[in-house]
Amino acid sequence: MDQSELEIELPELLVIHPPPVFIIHHQQFSQKFKLLKAYESPLSTDLFLQTHAQSTKAVICYGKSPITSNILRLLPSLQLVVTASTGFNHIDLPDCRRRGIAVVNTGDVFSEDTADTAVGLLIDVLRRISAGDRFVRSGNWPTKLQYSLGSQLGGKHVGIVGLGNIGLKVATRLEAFGCKISYNSRQKKQVPYNFYQNVSELASNCNILIICCTLTVETRHMIDKDVLKAFGKDGILINIARGPIVDEKELVKFLVEGEIAGAGLDVFENEPKVPQELYSMDNVVLTPHRAAFTEEAFSSAFQIVLANLEAFFSNKPLISPVVDVNIEKL
C-alpha cells in the first residue's frame, strides 16, 4: 500500500482558512485527516469548494473564517461544522439547522484565560505596571527617582458588561481583591451582584468597566459617547471581548482629552490596526488580541476539536454540540 492509498483512507477535513489551533497542531491534524486546504490552493475558494463539493462532510472554521449561507450552498454533502473557538456567531446556524448540519465548538476552554487577562490588564492600568516597565527599561529610574503613584484595586466598584462565562469568572476573581461587583446583561441573573438594566447607569456608578459580552448587532458601539460621559474622569475601561463593542473613535477622544482615566485593551475595532494616539499614553495598556491565547488552552481546544471529529467519523455522539442532529442521519 503506497502513501496515496493510505491518505485516501483518512477522513477528509476541509480547511478554508486555518484557525490558530489548527496552525499550532497542524502535524497532529495531518496525521489524522486528509486535509483539504482551500487556503493553499491556486483555485479561488468558491472553485475549490465546488471541486470538493461531493466529498466534503466536515469543515473546520473560526471567527475569521466564517461559514456563510454561500459556503453552505457550495457544500451539499456537509454534515459537520467544527469551530475552533468558543463563539459561533460566524456560522449561519439557521441554515445549518435547516440542512441538518451539526455544529460543534470548543466549549468553555478559553474563558478562564480570558478572565485572567482582564484582571491582568486591570491591575496593569491601575498600578502602572507596563508603564513602570517602560520607565525602568528607559534607564530613567536612577535620574528620575519620583514615579507617579498608582490607584488601589481593593474597594473599587467594578461594572461587568455581559455576565456570561467570562464575566462571571472575572467577577469571582475580583471579589478576591475586595472589589464590589455590579453588572449589565440582557437579563437579571441569580447572582449576588447589583444588576443595572442600562449600561450608562452601570458606568455612572462604577470606577471600572470590563467588557465581557459577545459582539452582536445590539452590542455594536454599545460603549458610546454617552456611556463614556456617564463613566467619567476616574473611569478605567477594560475590553477583552470584541473591539467594535466600543466606539473606538470616541474612546480615543475621551482618553486624549482626559475625560476617562485609562484603558486596558486587548481588542480593537480594526485589528490589527490600533489608533496611533494611544501609542504614547502611559495610562493605557495595549495587547494584540491574545486574552484567550495560552498553550494550555490551545491544547485543550485541540483535544475537543479532535474528539468531536473522531466521534463524528465513527458515528458516536458529538462532544460539544452547538447544533446537534440525529446522529443516525450521518
Added chain:
Amino acid sequence: MDQSELEIELPELLVIHPPPVFIIHHQQFSQKFKLLKAYESPLSTDLFLQTHAQSTKAVICYGKSPITSNILRLLPSLQLVVTASTGFNHIDLPDCRRRGIAVVNTGDVFSEDTADTAVGLLIDVLRRISAGDRFVRSGNWPTKLQYSLGSQLGGKHVGIVGLGNIGLKVATRLEAFGCKISYNSRQKKQVPYNFYQNVSELASNCNILIICCTLTVETRHMIDKDVLKAFGKDGILINIARGPIVDEKELVKFLVEGEIAGAGLDVFENEPKVPQELYSMDNVVLTPHRAAFTEEAFSSAFQIVLANLEAFFSNKPLISPVVDVNIEKL
C-alpha cells in the same frame, strides 16, 4: 500673636530624611507640627541632631532613613519613633526598648496593594502583557501577525516564600484563579496550604515562586544558585519583597541562559540600578519598587502616622505600637 509664636506652640517632629508619605502629605504635616528638617539643614545630620537634642521627642523615619543606635544616642529626649512604613527592621528596637522609646508603624496599610502587584506581575509575565504592549506600540502587529502564546495561570503550583500578611493575601487571590498554593516559612502555619521547610524543595515542586518575606540576615540571598537550579527551566520568579533576598547576579545568569522561564521584579539588589541584561528580555517585567505605592495606601498611612503623633502629644494610647511603653512615663 505672630507667626513665630504660633509655630512655637506646635509640637516638634524631627525628619532626618523625608519618607514618601511625608513628601506627599507635606502640607498637612507642616500645619500640624513644627518640622525639624535635618535634610534641609546646612549642618551635618549629627550636628543637626545635637542642636535639637534636648527638645526632640518624636522622629519620623522609613526604610531609607534608619534609626540606628548612633542616632538614638544623639537624641536623649526621644520618646517616639514613627516609621512611615509597615516594616521596622531599620529601627534599633532593642535600644528603643531599653530606653523606653515607643515605636509605631503604619500597620498593615500597604499589604493589599503589594499583594495585588504580585498577582499583576505574575499575570503580566505569564500572559506577556507588557511584552504585548511593547509589540503593539512598536507598530509590528500589522506585519507580524503571529505573536507567541502565553502560559495559563489556572492549575499552576505557586510557592509563596514567607507567608506573612502579604503572602497570605497573595495566596487567597491566587486561589481564586485556580492555583495550588504551597509555602515556605520559618514555622508551619494553620493554613490549608502545603508547608515546605526547605526553600529548594518548595522551588523544585512549584511552577512559580513569589517572594513575600522580610529581608533579614537569614533571608539575604536565600534565593541562590541552588534554589534557582531546583526551580528549573519552567520556573517563574516574582519578587515584591526586597531585592537582596535574591542573588541577583545568579538570577540574571539563569534568565540569560534560559535556565528559568521568566521573572517579575519590583525590587532589585542595588536600586535604582537594574541589571542591563534584563532590558531586552520579553520574559521579564520590571517595575521601579512601587508594589505598595497607591494614592489610597499613602493616604491611609498618613492618617495612621498623624493619629499616632496626635495620640502621643496628647498623652493618649498609641494607635499602632510596635514597641509600646507605659504612657504615664511620657
